Amino acid sequence: xxxxxxxxxxxxxxxxxxxxxxxxxxxxxxxxxxxxxxxxxxxxxxxxxxxxxxxxxxxxxxxxxxxxxxxxxxxxxxxxxxxxxxxxxxxxxxxxxxxxxxxxxxxxxxxxxxxxxxxxxxxxxxxxxxxxxxxxxxxxxxxxxxxxxxxxxxxxxxxxxxxxxxxxxxxxxxxxxxxxxxxxxxxxxxxxxxxxxxxxxxxxxxxxxxxxxxxxxxxxxxxxxxxxxxxxxxxxxxxxxxxxxxxxxxxxxxxxxxxxxxxxxxxxxxxxxxxxxxxxxxxxxxxxxxxxxxxxxxxxxxxxxxxxxxxxxxxxxxxxxxxxxxxxxxxxxxxxxxxxxxxxxxxxxxxxxxxxxxxxxxxxxxxxxxxxxxxxxxxxxxxxxxxxxxxxxxxxxxxxxxxxxxxxxxxxxxxxxxxxxxxxxxxxxxxxxxxxxxxxxxxxxxxxxxxxxxxxxxxxxxxx
Amino acid sequence: xxxxxxxxxxxxxxxxxxxxxxxxxxxxxxxxxxxxxxxxxxxxxxxxxxxxxxxxxxxxxxxxxxxxxxxxxxxxxxxxxxxxxxxxxxxxxxxxxxxxxxxxxxxxxxxxxxxxxxxxxxxxxxxxxxxxxxxxxxxxxxxxxxxxxxxxxxxxxxxxxxxxxxxxxxxxxxxxxxxxxxxxxxxxxxxxxxxxxxxxxxxxxxxxxxxxxxxxxxxxxxxxxxxxxxxxxxxxxxxxxxxxxxxxxxxxxxxxxxxxxxxxxxxxxxxxxxxxxxxxxxxxxxxxxxxxxxxxxxxxxxxxxxxxxxxxxxxxxxxxxxxxxxxxxxxxxxxxxxxxxxxxxxxxxxxxxxxxxxxxxxxxxxxxxxxxxxxxxxxxxxxxxxxxxxxxxxxxxxxxxxxxxxxxxxxxxxxxxxxxxxxxxxxxxxxxxxxxxxxxxxxxxxxxxxxxxxxxxxxxxx
Numbered sequence: 001x002x003x004x005x006x007x008x009x010x011x012x013x014x015x016x017x018x019x020x021x022x023x024x025x026x027x028x029x030x031x032x033x034x035x036x037x038x039x040x041x042x043x044x045x046x047x048x049x050x051x052x053x054x055x056x057x058x059x060x061x062x063x064x065x066x067x068x069x070x071x072x073x074x075x076x077x078x079x080x081x082x083x084x085x086x087x088x089x090x091x092x093x094x095x096x097x098x099x100x101x102x103x104x105x106x107x108x109x110x111x112x113x114x115x116x117x118x119x120x121x122x123x124x125x126x127x128x129x130x131x132x133x134x135x136x137x138x139x140x141x142x143x144x145x146x147x148x149x150x151x152x153x154x155x156x157x158x159x160x161x162x163x164x165x166x167x168x169x170x171x172x173x174x175x176x177x178x179x180x181x182x183x184x185x186x187x188x189x190x191x192x193x194x195x196x197x198x199x200x201x202x203x204x205x206x207x208x209x210x211x212x213x214x215x216x217x218x219x220x221x222x223x224x225x226x227x228x229x230x231x232x233x234x235x236x237x238x239x240x241x242x243x244x245x246x247x248x249x250x251x252x253x254x255x256x257x258x259x260x261x262x263x264x265x266x267x268x269x270x271x272x273x274x275x276x277x278x279x280x281x282x283x284x285x286x287x288x289x290x291x292x293x294x295x296x297x298x299x300x301x302x303x304x305x306x307x308x309x310x311x312x313x314x315x316x317x318x319x320x321x322x323x324x325x326x327x328x329x330x331x332x333x334x335x336x337x338x339x340x341x342x343x344x345x346x347x348x349x350x351x352x353x354x355x356x357x358x359x360x361x362x363x364x365x366x367x368x369x370x371x372x373x374x375x376x377x378x379x380x381x382x383x384x385x386x387x388x389x390x391x392x393x394x395x396x397x398x399x400x401x402x403x404x405x406x407x408x409x410x411x412x413x414x415x416x417x418x419x420x421x422x423x424x425x426x427x428x429x430x431x432x433x434x435x436x437x438x439x440x441x442x443x444x445x446x447x448x449x450x451x452x453x454x455x456x457x458x459x460x461x462x463x464x
Numbered sequence: 465x466x467x468x469x470x471x472x473x474x475x476x477x478x479x480x481x482x483x484x485x486x487x488x489x490x491x492x493x494x495x496x497x498x499x500x501x502x503x504x505x506x507x508x509x510x511x512x513x514x515x516x517x518x519x520x521x522x523x524x525x526x527x528x529x530x531x532x533x534x535x536x537x538x539x540x541x542x543x544x545x546x547x548x549x550x551x552x553x554x555x556x557x558x559x560x561x562x563x564x565x566x567x568x569x570x571x572x573x574x575x576x577x578x579x580x581x582x583x584x585x586x587x588x589x590x591x592x593x594x595x596x597x598x599x600x601x602x603x604x605x606x607x608x609x610x611x612x613x614x615x616x617x618x619x620x621x622x623x624x625x626x627x628x629x630x631x632x633x634x635x636x637x638x639x640x641x642x643x644x645x646x647x648x649x650x651x652x653x654x655x656x657x658x659x660x661x662x663x664x665x666x667x668x669x670x671x672x673x674x675x676x677x678x679x680x681x682x683x684x685x686x687x688x689x690x691x692x693x694x695x696x697x698x699x700x701x702x703x704x705x706x707x708x709x710x711x712x713x714x715x716x717x718x719x720x721x722x723x724x725x726x727x728x729x730x731x732x733x734x735x736x737x738x739x740x741x742x743x744x745x746x747x748x749x750x751x752x753x754x755x756x757x758x759x760x761x762x763x764x765x766x767x768x769x770x771x772x773x774x775x776x777x778x779x780x781x782x783x784x785x786x787x788x789x790x791x792x793x794x795x796x797x798x799x800x801x802x803x804x805x806x807x808x809x810x811x812x813x814x815x816x817x818x819x820x821x822x823x824x825x826x827x828x829x830x831x832x833x834x835x836x837x838x839x840x841x842x843x844x845x846x847x848x849x850x851x852x853x854x855x856x857x858x859x860x861x862x863x864x865x866x867x868x869x870x871x872x873x874x875x876x877x878x879x880x881x882x883x884x885x886x887x888x889x890x891x892x893x894x895x896x897x898x899x900x901x902x903x904x905x906x907x908x909x910x911x912x913x914x915x916x917x918x919x920x921x922x923x924x925x926x
Contacts, residue, residue, distance in 0.1 A: 012724060012725055012726075013724065013725060013726040013727065013728045013729075014725055014726055015725065015726035016736065017656065019741075019744065042725075047652070049722050051688075051722070056694075056695040058690070058695065058722065068690060068693055068694060068695055113724070114724065114725045115688075115722045115723060115724055115725060116722065116723060116724075116725045117720055117721065117722050118651050118652055118653075118684070118687070118721050118722075118723060119649045119650060119651055119652070119719065119720045119721050120652065120720075124750055124857055125749055125750065125856070125857040125858060125859035125860065126749050126750065126751070126805065126806065126808035126809075126856040126857060126858065126859055127653055127747055127748060127749030127750070127751060127779075127782070127805075127806045127808075128747075128748055128749055128803040128804060128805050128806060128859050129745060129746070129747055129783075129786065129803070129804050129806055130745070130746040130748070130801075130802070130803045130804070131669075131743065131744075131745055131746075131800050131801070131802075131804075132743050132744040132745075132746065132800075132801065133742070133743040133800045133801065134743065135661070135740075135741065135742050135743075136740075136741055136744075137738055137739070137740055137741070138658045138738070138739045138740075138741045138744075139736045139737070139738055140736055140737050140739070141729065141733065141735070141736035141737060142726045142727065142728055142729050144728065144729075186738045187735050187736075187738075188735055188736040189734060189735055190733065190734060190735060190736065211733075211734040211735070212734035212735070
């Protein structure tokens with residue numbers, strides 16, 4: 001992200017309503033286009049108002065950025081808007097999180113909502129009633145507008161307002177294209193915007209996809225975009241699951257995401273960290289009302305891995321339950337029917353088998369005959385995180401863990417392992433989890449020096 | 465502890481000057497505002513005559529003697545409904561009065577109770593906004609003895625059909641409403657209501673419009689209101705900062721109403737909804753809105769409430785009136801595809817006060833019609849030049865369905881002929897109006913003639 005920039009996010013609903021006198025395709029297309037055109041005019045009208053979330057400030061972008069609050073005049077820099085936002089009482093942790101959120105470039109975004117002023121009329125005469133009697137199909141929906149712009153924090157409010165209105169218009173244009181492309185008869189699929197944070201120099205882009213069309217059917221579109229943005233063609237960047245998750249939107253499923261980002265990196269002489277790429281959820285004992293305390297650690301590690309593949313957009317299926325995992329193993333013939341409903345442990349081989357059966361993901365298996373050997377696996381593990389970046393499941397002794405990364409020094413050979421421990425039985429409390437080391441950096445002494453270990457290294461499928 | 469009513473001196477004068485011939489009874493309405501702390505009455509209006517023949521009150525039918533049993537409650541409530549339409553936001557019919565000879569004083573209480581419940585019920589019909597917990601539901605009844613001029617004031621909670629009378633104070637004062645703040649705004653409408661294919665126009669027009677307006681009214685009710693460009697928290701006192709005993713002056717506040725551009729979809733829909741429709745109704749234009757607050761520490765939230773309610777009322781009133789008018793005339797096939805002008809709002813001052821009331825003028829009416837109606841409904845004379853018709857502009861020539869070019873030609877011809885406005889004095893048959901509505905269109909005969917040629921009801925008003 002560009003330093004010195006501010007991100008503004010404008011959301012709201014626009015009413016899409018049109019009358020189709022006939023259902024033949026050219027007429028329908030014409031009417032749809034005309035309706036989008038009319039929405040474009042609405043967005044440029046003087047009655048458009050932007051409400052600055054969590055503040056009493058309203059802006060009229062089409063009246064030069066005129067605002068309600070007296071202190072804000074249109075030629076003030078837009079960063080002044082941030083001061084007017086009333087944040088919750090998490091001020092004490094604000095400084096702390098501001099530092100950490102440097103890693104998350106979308107922290108501190110300004111949220112705005114679309115509104116209209118009904119007391120700003122365009123027509124000036126007394127009301128009339130027009131009765132139409134043509135039979136027609138009425139198409140009606142609301143368009144979920146969601147625009148994100150990145151501007152210099154010193155840019156004036158009036159200019160930023162213009163940029164936002166421009167973004168709305170261009171999103172309407174994208175929505176029109178998507179609507180027309182996927183329209184069948186009178187069925188209009190609702191165009192939905194998604195934001196993606198692509199690697200530099202591209203940055204933040206917004207793509208509109210039609211609702212209800214699964215990612216698997218949108219590959220052509222993604223290929224176009226991959227070539228447009230010069231993205232590698234072997235890993236997904238633009239699937240819906242890859243959409244940027246804004247820090248102010250809580251995940252609704254309740255699982256913690258990437259607890260490791262809140263940890264300090266170990267300081268190794270000439271050491272470099274090699275970490276998991278992307279987003280995973282922390283799965284551990286006792287979640288989902290399943291009491292697997294004492295036997296489910298490998299299952300939980302497997303769940304964490306599945307969550308990674310889902311959130312990177314490789315699969316659309318939800319993270320499997322213990323039951324589903326056991327079912328899969330029976331199906332591939334790895335286990336007998338009596339396995340179902342039991343509390344039997346599984347190991348890396350089973351994990352790899354389930355990943356293959358349920359997700360179509362292949363894995364490499366690494367074997368060490370003694371835990372002490374793990375200290376010498378720095379290069380291999382580092383390479384794994386560089387090229388695949390997937391979480392690793394490690395089983396041995398009587399325990400299973402997830403390795404999320406290594407810090408390794410090529411010169412000294414010193415190594416640390418970033419471990420996510422599935423044996424945690426408490427609530428989703430980030431503070432406890434990081435303080436008590438349930439997610440933490442461990443040294444080579446963490447492993448049972450005499451036990452043998454199997455590691456399952458899942459491989460990314462080559463697809464977009 | 466009972467409620468306290470602060471009443472304008474003019475009301476005392478009006479009530480004492482009421483001519484109550486012989487042993488008859490007179491009913492009427494009390495108009496004002498109620499707040500949680502105090503109540504204000506600024507106007508009293510007698511129920512108008514029902515027949516033109518003979519004297520005596522309209523509320524007692526001839527030959528029925530003096531018993532209150534024959535009181536025409538429906539007539540009183542209808543008068544209340546018509547008057548309610550003429551009141552800007554904040555002001556409403558908050559009570560009824562009854563003047564009787566001394567021998568009927570006892571029975572009068574029962575009658576008043578019946579009246580006040582019936583009046584409240586009738587004026588609440590068709591209301592598109594909902595009462596909140598903070599709304600005062602106590603209404604006042606006033607009994608005046610025609611001989612002794614003694615006044616008995618009681619209130620009833622109209623929300624509770626079993627409520628009993630509570631005594632209340634009735635105190636006269638001058639200048640009650642001189643410093644009532646005024647809120648104004650003009651609201652633009654651009655609403656399209658679908659007419660689903662199972663509906664048939666014009667019979668179902670009322671239903672379609674009502675459904676559509678209900679949705680719109682909810683948006684307004686839930687909308688945000690800025691006062692003088694400021695989004696004040698609800699508890700802020702509007703008149704705060706005014707020195708006590710400062711010269712009482714009426715302040716005007718400009719209101720702005722903001723609503724989300726659309727309501728987000730509640731269901732997880734993937735496609736747009738498709739409805740088969742047989743037609744549509746488009747309501748377009750600007751309405752001028754006004755509302756008054758009392759001067760007893762009004763807060764921003766009261767202000768936003770009264771102006772929003774006026775916005776909703778003015779639109780629903782004129783639509784109601786338009787539909788009533790249509791009903792009276794019967795089906796008008798010619799009006800499809802033609803923009804019909806709804807009655808527009810005009811304002812008139814209340815004599816002796818800094819308040820105003822409003823009325824609605826149909827396109828074929830003129831100022832003298834308004835003046836006549838004010839006399840009939842509110843019992844006062846209004847010089848025609850004090851009626852403000854400039855707030856809402858007359859729409860330009862209607863846009864007619866271009867397919868109907870014959871209609872266009874006819875309209876041109878007609879407009880030169882019928883350019884002059886008609887007055888009621890030219891049409892004596894208008895004296896007998898339907899009981900349902902007092903707005904029997906002037907030049908009804910001319911209107912019917914117009915319909916016959918299939919043109920719109922629009923005149924160019926000069």
